[in-house]
Amino acid sequence: METVRGESCSQPSEDDSQPEDSLSVTDVSVEVATVDAMLNKLCKKYSRRRRRAKKLKKKKKQRLSLQNMVLLITVVVFIVVVIMWALLWVFTFRRESNSGVYFAGTFRVANVEFIPEYRHADSSEFVSMANQIQHVVSKVYRTSSISKLYKHTVISDLSNNDKGGVLVYFWMIFEVPRLKTPTVCEECVSAILRDSVLTSLKNRSSVGFLLDLPVDIDSILINVALRSDYTLTASGSECVDKLYAGLPGVKVPLNVFSSWGGLSCHMKLTSAPGSIIRLTVNSLNIEPSDCIYDALTVYDALLPMRAKTLHSLCESVRVPVSLVSTSNVMLLFFRLAQGNKSFRGFFQAVPEEECLSVTEIPAAAGEAGEITSPFHPSLLPPLCSCTWRLQTQSSSLGVALKFQNYILSPKDLTPCKQGWWKINEVIYCGSYVSHVTVFRVLESSVEVVFRCSSRSAEQPFSATYSSFNISQPCPEGHFLCSTGLCVKKERRCDGIDDCQDESDEVFCSKPVKNCGDSSPLHPLYVCNGEKDCPNGRDESNCTQETWCSGIWYQCSSGSCILKKNAKCDGEPDCLDRSDESDCDCGHPMPIKRVIDTAAPQERVVGGVNAVEGEWPWQVSLHFSGHLYCGASVITSEWLISAAHCFSKDRLSDPRQWMAHLGMLTQGSAKHVAEIRRIMVHEYYNARNFDYDIALLQLRKPWPSSLAPFIQPVCLPATSQTLTESHRCWVTGWGYRSEQDKVLPTVLQKAEVSVLSQSECKRAYGPVSPRMLCAGVSSGEQDACRGDSGGPLSCRSSESGRWFLTGIVSWGSGCGRPNFPGVYTRVAKFIGWINSHIYN
Ligand code: ARG
Numbered sequence: 118m119e120t121v122r123g124e125s126c127s128q129p130s131e132d133d134s135q136p137e138d139s140l141s142v143t144d145v146s147v148e149v150a151t152v153d154a155m156l157n158k159l160c161k162k163y164s165r166r167r168r169r170a171k172k173l174k175k176k177k178k179q180r181l182s183l184q185n186m187v188l189l190i191t192v193v194v195f196i197v198v199v200i201m202w203a204l205l206w207v208f209t210f211r212r213e214s215n216s217g218v219y220f221a222g223t224f225r226v227a228n229v230e231f232i233p234e235y236r237h238a239d240s241s242e243f244v245s246m247a248n249q250i251q252h253v254v255s256k257v258y259r260t261s262s263i264s265k266l267y268k269h270t271v272i273s274d275l276s277n278n279d280k281g282g283v284l285v286y287f288w289m290i291f292e293v294p295r296l297k298t299p300t301v302c303e304e305c306v307s308a309i310l311r312d313s314v315l316t317s318l319k320n321r322s323s324v325g326f327l328l329d330l331p332v333d334i335d336s337i338l339i340n341v342a343l344r345s346d347y348t349l350t351a352s353g354s355e356c357v358d359k360l361y362a363g364l365p366g367v368k369v370p371l372n373v374f375s376s377w378g379g380l381s382c383h384m385k386l387t388s389a390p391g392s393i394i395r396l397t398v399n400s401l402n403i404e405p406s407d408c409i410y411d412a413l414t415v416y417d418a419l420l421p422m423r424a425k426t427l428h429s430l431c432e433s434v435r436v437p438v439s440l441v442s443t444s445n446v447m448l449l450f451f452r453l454a455q456g457n458k459s460f461r462g463f464f465q466a467v468p469e470e471e472c473l474s475v476t477e478i479p480a481a482a483g484e485a486g487e488i489t490s491p492f493h494p495s496l497l498p499p500l501c502s503c504t505w506r507l508q509t510q511s512s513s514l515g516v517a518l519k520f521q522n523y524i525l526s527p528k529d530l531t532p533c534k535q536g537w538w539k540i541n542e543v544i545y546c547g548s549y550v551s552h553v554t555v556f557r558v559l560e561s562s563v564e565v566v567f568r569c570s571s572r573s574a575e576q577p578f579s580a581t582y583s584s585f586n587i588s589q590p591c592p593e594g595h596f597l598c599s600t601g602l603c604v605k606k607e608r609r610c611d612g613i614d615d616c617q618d619e620s621d622e623v624f625c626s627k628p629v630k631n632c633g634d635s636s637p638l639h640p641l642y643v644c645n646g647e648k649d650c651p652n653g654r655d656e657s658n659c660t661q662e663t664w665c666s667g668i669w670y671q672c673s674s675g676s677c678i679l680k681k682n683a684k685c686d687g688e689p690d691c692l693d694r695s696d697e698s699d700c701d702c703g704h705p706m707p708i709k710r711v712i713d714t715a716a717p718q719e720r721v722v723g724g725v726n727a728v729e730g731e732w733p734w735q736v737s738l739h740f741s742g743h744l745y746c747g748a749s750v751i752t753s754e755w756l757i758s759a760a761h762c763f764s765k766d767r768l769s770d771p772r773q774w775m776a777h778l779g780m781l782t783q784g785s786a787k788h789v790a791e792i793r794r795i796m797v798h799e800y801y802n803a804r805n806f807d808y809d810i811a812l813l814q815l816r817k818p819w820p821s822s823l824a825p826f827i828q829p830v831c832l833p834a835t836s837q838t839l840t841e842s843h844r845c846w847v848t849g850w851g852y853r854s855e856q857d858k859v860l861p862t863v864l865q866k867a868e869v870s871v872l873s874q875s876e877c878k879r880a881y882g883p884v885s886p887r888m889l890c891a892g893v894s895s896g897e898q899d900a901c902r903g904d905s906g907g908p909l910s911c912r913s914s915e916s917g918r919w920f921l922t923g924i925v926s927w928g929s930g931c932g933r934p935n936f937p938g939v940y941t942r943v944a945k946f947i948g949w950i951n952s953h954i955y956n
Contacts, residue, residue: 555601723898747907
């Protein structure tokens with residue numbers, strides 16, 4: 118195209134002349150002789166220049182229009198986006214960012230007489246009373262600082278109570294933009310109601326006026342609730358039953374069945390004022406899921422209020438359990454997911470128990486009687502008060518209280534969680550333990566005051582009382598344990614924890630061996646796997662049957678043999694060979710050669726990188742996506758860890774946890790498993806870490822095809838003793854020093870030695886028999902934060918198998934000299950573990 122136009126030199130257009138003014142006659146006149154050629158040349162030159170100029174101009178024009186186009190399109194797109202965003206915000210986000218916040222509340226309206234019609238929400242009496250109360254509450258919130266967010270109040274129930282008047286249960290709904298949620302916090306909402314009650318200082322009563330309504334300010338309780346609870350109970354759900362127990366003692370049957378489809382139901386139980394309600398669960402058949410899918414929750418109120426939760430049953434119940442309310446109302450909430458589920462039980466009105474007694478203890482030795490927790494054997498309610506007065510026959514006789522599974526310790530600054538006690542003016546806190554204790558009062562006249570102090574229902578307790586000689590509490594030839602028990606003097610330093618707190622086994626010099634033929638050998642040396650006597654007498658006849666106690670190995674048949682480490686040692690020792698069954702454990706097959714020395718690799722608190730397949734039972738537990746604790750595989754479905762990893766509210770939700778199995782480097786697990794339920798030991802004590810053990814059930818067993826990478830560790834026998842031939846290692850992805858800020862990515866291992874209990878006590882003072890210390894004196898090899906719940910694995914060169922001797926529990930700092938790591942002593946929990954995993 119260009120060429121066609123450019124060649125026509127003869128007819129220049131008007132505008133062609135302007136740009137090339139420099140083409141003057143002077144140029145032409147120089148070569149007269151060749152004027153034609155010259156003209157041609159000039160013409161070509163001229164037209165070339167003209168073309169170039171035109172091209173430039175065109176390009177300029179094109180560029181200009183392209184720019185304009187782009188600008189225009191950008192502006193249009195921008196406007197469209199803005200409009201769309203605005204529309205979206207108005208119609209979707211704005212609506213979504215407003216959310217309903219639900220509260221369940223209660224208070225007592227005084228000076229109003231309760232009439233039976235109030236029990237029926239459709240009676241005109243209920244409606245008129247409810248309207249009055251609703252009006253008052255609405256007025257309070259409509260004139261409050263959060264009036265714009267307040268939606269409405271629904272009065273759900275009216276009940277009578279001992280204090281007189283009417284107890285009102287209500288729902289309150291607020292609609293809150295997401296950003297403002299904190300302004301309708303639980304405390305804020307209850308503070309508004311409380312501050313609106315005008316009380317008079319003059320008559321010192323807790324009843325004041327909420328506008329014109331006489332309200333007991335102390336009875337106000339407001340809890341955040343779930344929207345689903347509100348819709349279930351308030352908006353005319355079919356699954357709300359109201360039952361009344363009129364006559365004291367008469368059993369009102371309760372039966373619930375659900376087949377397919379599942380069900381969520383509330384049962385509101387009430388009885389006459391002055392009585393309380395006892396619920397007996399004869400059987401509950403549900404799927405265990407930590408109360409996530411199936412649950413029976415019992416409330417000490419008529420609405421599902423968090424602070425009024427009495428008890429939650431998350432597993433099937435086969436042996437009947439009963440529990441009591443603190444007043445004449447109780448709410449049962451069944452949540453049963455699909456499947457055949459059932460509940461059988463009854464409730465009854467029972468009188469409040471008078472927990473008061475005065476007793477004379479006869480001088481004769483032996484148990485004289487029993488005190489029990491109120492409503493025993495029902496669970497202990499959160500509110501109770503008992504006073505027992507005990508008197509012995511002479512001033513030289515004191516009072517001994519023997520508890521089966523409960524211990525009293527002097528109260529410190531923290532509140533008592535499992536019972537408050539005042540014994541002759543000294544205050545103690547009670548806690549549950551798995552052994553017998555005796556509390557001795559060195560006075561002849563004793564006043565025991567007990568108050569329930571837990572937030573929900575607790576295990577019941579009982580104690581037998583007897584008198585004892587103050588100057589000599591234990592009979593002749595006996596030793597007084599710190600637990601108050603008396604044990605035979607010969608039992609002291611015999612290697613057996615007779616006192617239950619090892620007080621008979623501390624400060625013991627090494628016992629004499631008695632290797633000579635005639636005298637009996639000390640039990641510590643008998644068949645412990647080590648040759649203690651030169652003549653080998655201590656290690657002979659080890660399969661011989663003996664009396665059963667924790668120190669000897671117990672075969673499945675029930676009989677006991679002398680060999681302490683008979684379990685999975687490769688030799689059948691029990692007649693029934695049960696010691697060699699279930700031994701598919703503790704035999705790792707490291708993929709690379711294992712380097713035993715802590716030299717060349719990355720240093721940790723005395724540890725080194727582990728290799729693939731070396732600790733196939735090691736688990737990394739992740740909470741909300743982050744490493745939080747360790748655990749060990751003990752079966753294809755169960756892991757074992759420390760209770761303290763799950764002790765706080767949020768941490769006890771199994772859905773938040775993931776178990777990474779068969780992993781060496783973080784992020785490269787061979788299998789990631791969901792957790793079905795977490796079973797924390799019922800006696801776990803968050804103050805001193807006693808009973809720091811928990812079991813975790815996986816949703817699905819890990820695939821057996823991953824066997825070389827994932828394998829269970831062997832559980833020790835109760836009788837396990839550690840010998841010179843044992844080597845123990847702690848493993849985990851925890852911090853490498855106390856100050857460390859980054860977690861290692863590769864699994865770390867450090868060798869530690871197990872210390873005697875006396876050495877452990879020397880470092881830490883009182884440690885329970887369920888704890889075990891391990892470390893090195895320099896402190897350099899230790900576990901640290903993040904390792905908790907992980908294994909302390911020990912292997913004897915004889916059996917060649919690894920046993921889970923400990924679970925990382927606590928310690929003073931990490932890697933400090935003379936402060937070993939403290940581990941949960943797994944051998945003490947074999948019965949507990951088996952009862953849960955083989956149930
Ligand atoms: N409690 C720690 C954790 O949560 C473990 C502490 C172990 N400390 C020690 N020095 N061994 O991970």
